[in-house]
Amino acid sequence: KAGVTQTPRYLIKTRGQQVTLSCSPISGHRSVSWYQQTPGQGLQFLFEYFSETQRNKGNFPGRFSGRQFSNSRSEMNVSTLELGDSALYLCASSLEGRTEAFFGQGTRLTVV
Amino acid sequence: AQKVTQAQTEISVVEKEDVTLDCVYETRDTTYYLFWYKQPPSGELVFLIRRNSFDEQNEISGRYSWNFQKSTSSFNFTITASQVVDSAVYFCALSDASGGSYIPTFGRGTSLIVHP
Numbered sequence: 459k460a461g462v463t464q465t466p467r468y469l470i471k472t473r474g475q476q477v478t479l480s481c482s483p484i485s486g487h488r489s490v491s492w493y494q495q496t497p498g499q500g501l502q503f504l505f506e507y508f509s510e511t512q513r514n515k516g517n518f519p520g521r522f523s524g525r526q527f528s529n530s531r532s533e534m535n536v537s538t539l540e541l542g543d544s545a546l547y548l549c550a551s552s553l554e555g556r557t558e559a560f561f562g563q564g565t566r567l568t569v570v
Numbered sequence: 571a572q573k574v575t576q577a578q579t580e581i582s583v584v585e586k587e588d589v590t591l592d593c594v595y596e597t598r599d600t601t602y603y604l605f606w607y608k609q610p611p612s613g614e615l616v617f618l619i620r621r622n623s624f625d626e627q628n629e630i631s632g633r634y635s636w637n638f639q640k641s642t643s644s645f646n647f648t649i650t651a652s653q654v655v656d657s658a659v660y661f662c663a664l665s666d667a668s669g670g671s672y673i674p675t676f677g678r679g680t681s682l683i684v685h686p
Contacts, residue, residue, distance in 0.1 A: 501676040561615040
């Protein structure tokens with residue numbers, strides 16, 4: 459069974475640009491969560507999607523948004539990039555009713 | 571509010587040594603779940619174990635063992651006879667079922683370096 463796949467693995471963007479990251483969950487997993495990981499703040503929850511609906515949201519500005527498609531694939535978008543958005547963005551999927559989440563390898567975003 | 575504290579930022583050991591990673595948590599919920607994840611240099615978090623708040627049995631899986639003590643709100647992780655491949659950042663996490671889903675709160679992680 460394929461694991462969680464995130465694309466691209468690496469991105470370099472300029473301040474003010476926007477970026478879209480993609481996540482394909484494990485087959486059969488309908489819950490997809492996104493996390494931002496930085497050395498200063500650690501792992502922080504961004505949002506969770508289930509059945510194309512945002513079910514939970516972390517404490518991030520509105521520049522961070524996401525969506526989920528009918529096949530459970532998810533995208534997150536960051537608009538008007540700031541230097542502080544440089545981070546490893548991790549996606550995780552889980553089965554409904556299960557507590558453990560399975561993570562992808564992440565997308566490392568560098569904003570210059 | 572939930573909180574997970576991993577006081578050890580970095581631990582350095584020599585191969586074959588035993589090492590224990592500490593995790594202390596805070597929650598007001600009576601039903602909750604505790605996790606350990608491993609993050610190798612490749613970046614992905616690898617799920618290692620889940621424990622629910624009603625099951626205080628310790629668990630052993632090969633060289634890994636976990637000690638869950640509700641009385642001290644701790645969920646410690648021991649690696650016996652460490653190997654170089656164990657070098658990684660280890661995260662402890664806590665979640666409950668609020669909002670219908672299990673969003674974990676992670677500790678800051680402990681970086682384990684195993685020297686040959």
